[in-house]
Amino acid sequence: MSNRFPIADWFRHSSPYINAHRGRTFVVLIEGEAIAAGQGEQLIQDLALLHTLGVRLVVVFGIRAQVTQALNERHITPLRHDGRWVASDAIMAQVERIAAQQCLWLEARFSLGLPNTPLHGSEMTVVSGNLVMAKPLGVRDGIDFERSGEVRRVRSGAIEKLLKNDALVLLPPLGFSSTGEVFDLDAADVAMQTAVALGADKLILLGAEAGLQDNQGALQRQLTPAEAECLCRQAQPGSETARHLGAACFAARHAVARAHLLSWRNPDALLGELYTRDGVGTMITEHRYEQLRPAELTDIGGLLELLEPLEKRGMLVARSRERLEHEINDYRVIERDGMIVGCAALHAFADTRMGELACLAVHDDYHGGARGEMLLAEAERQARQQGLSRLFVLTTHTVHWFLERGFSLASMQDLPTLKRDTYNHARKSKILTKSLT
Template sequence: MDLVFPHTFVPWFRAVAPHIHAHRGKTFVVGLSGELIAAGKLTSFVQDMALMQAMGIRIVLAHGFRPQLEEQLRAKGHTSHFSHGMRITDSVALDCAQEAAGQLRYEIEAAFSQGLPNTAMAGASISVISGNFVTARPVGIVDGVDFIHTGLVRKIDAVSVRRAIDAGAMVMLSPFGFSHTGEAFNLSMEDVATSAAIALQADKLIFVTEVRGILQGIVQEPQRAVELEAAQHDPDAEIDQELALLDAKRLLAALPNPLQPTDTAFYLQHAVKASEGGVERVHIIPYKVDGALLMEVFTHDGLGTMIVDEKLESLREASSDDVGGILQLIEPFEQDGTLVKRSRTEIERDVSQYTVIEHDGVIFGCAALYPYPEAGTAEMAALTVSPHVQGQGDGERILKRIEQRARAMGLSSIFVLTTRTMHWFNKRGFSPVDPNWLPEARKRNYKWDRRSQVLVKNLK
């Protein structure tokens, strides 16, 4: 074994652990484009899904079959017809859709049945359940165009789906639905996945797609959205990692109606619908990146674009529910001597003094404020930012909030004790003073053997 491996694996695994805890027992709906399967990536994708389920995530999988359907139609010498961004499904296309759906169902179930050694499927036992969970209705005639057997989701049997995933099974939904009269309708994967996520009030809806996400430039300049659309195919273009629902709706209004899945508005329209329908987080990620699903779910920044009703990152005062997160955050810094060790009892007692910064329910930064009103000052202690997100300005954001709290108390300064981060505080207006400067109550607890430097910042 490579001797360097433990030094890279252990910190990585510890960084992933908070996300594993946060997602255990949650319900994810994953919308899988048929392009991923056509590209030969089904096996690795299934292995990643197996890992997620092993970590306690309840999964509903909705698959598409656009390229597979096109292949069936070409084999029969039939031409595809589209209007209003939807396929017109005649009787030949309906037969081809049924064949494509049946073939993909077989391939997906077979992939989940593998138990290959040295893969994520080794020892896995995953039951995949499919059935008549989707009730459909016809699109009908739109602007004089008859869509024939093309349909829209009328209802998802959420009770039956929830019963299956509660029992530990994975539910698979094909883009097919049936009316109350038994008619079959060709649906889109995006409509099925979105409707299922809303019906289940899923914690996440994840589209694994042809596109990388929503481009930053388009988000920043929605008035130029049409002009900037071409940059979608630029591999160097920056992706907006998190997009507020309000911004997503504003952008969607500026974009033309989507005609194909690679148009920005195509997946964005479904993301907005799901978010407005109560789905907490909607993700758009690229299938071309190996492990994209795991990176999006188990890393801080993810890989694609996440649409949320409000920004996930929040800076706030701590509560008793945050004690465990604070302990987990500061423990490595206590072990290497950067911070003085604090017991759980101490943190529980002083939790109201802490300010925390969290992202998606995981605490990534904290600091405590201990006032000495008789001396007109306060100590900022345990300022910590996770190593995995350092350099993004979170430390300064916490410092500013601590300064605001101190000013609100009528204090004229704050001070810190540090042995290793003097330069960081110097750059932010702190100046060194003799330890005898400390308020009497704090001076009595000063550990002279640590030789901590005392740095003070005036707030007036």
């Protein structure tokens, strides 16, 4: 019977991301539909965990679902135009009431600290207030939007002070004017403008859909704003897709490093996106600073530059330019801003359903970022895709690294015949294998 705990493996693999996110500013939008569907408790627990791990959080909440229900119960039908409703005094009365109720409910749930709850001992300070200034939409296309508004200014200095004091900032979809009026705002716009004003590291938009899909239904994990804007123009005005895509693209073009589209329907979405290698949603970013991709012939120079220091230290077998050119299709590289900072090769021995993980290397300046794990995971994915059932590796310096990642010491008899015949006895490399089944 196995004594392995999957959560322990996940926790180990999440440590680089825990370190990377500590002290960073995230703006998170939770749509009202998520809370109406009963997902609020789980999201609050996950947000509390992020706060405990040192993430500086601004949480924006929507109330569309709750307001729509209240209007239906009172037989009030709002006038809609261009994706927004006209916030009359009757509608605004419901907006203000429900926003206040939702804010109080969230503050109460963040205060939960009973011993049998996930928030036990968290002692979170949650602050909301007049942190978003607004102006009226005014008259557009001949329609007076009355108390429907748009963000005029985010009081980023005040929010920064609260974040520095370890508070979680809670923002409703309301804005305040210098004349003392309250305006109904689009929650996605509030989140976007707040992220831009703070220069946030991430804008996280939790909606009904699990990111964006291509024509074959596959999740698109990373897009540039230009790529995403094409999809935004196809979306229905005022729809969640249009609102979230528009916010993500604007934020990515205005110095917010990453915008993420996630689904609140997936209870693991928030932690899965932030603390796993592959993520679970769609990320929109202006620059692809770093990517893992198949190697190309134009990468040969970068590969030689990466491998030469390791070959001189005896950690890798020397590989000529000709050999790299011949085997280039076996290689995957990590490119960061035009520089090859990591690589690995998978050489298949199809007759034995085994594959050799070879030439796994990460530049000295980029250790500690889980890049070795990324390359290993990609090799395992490739191997499974090719129908291989085992990986083996020959190493002289990194035995423990492989043992910690599921490999076991093996013998010459465990190698494919061809590899056994070409084994370099002078190097005395250790042999390790890993099952992929």
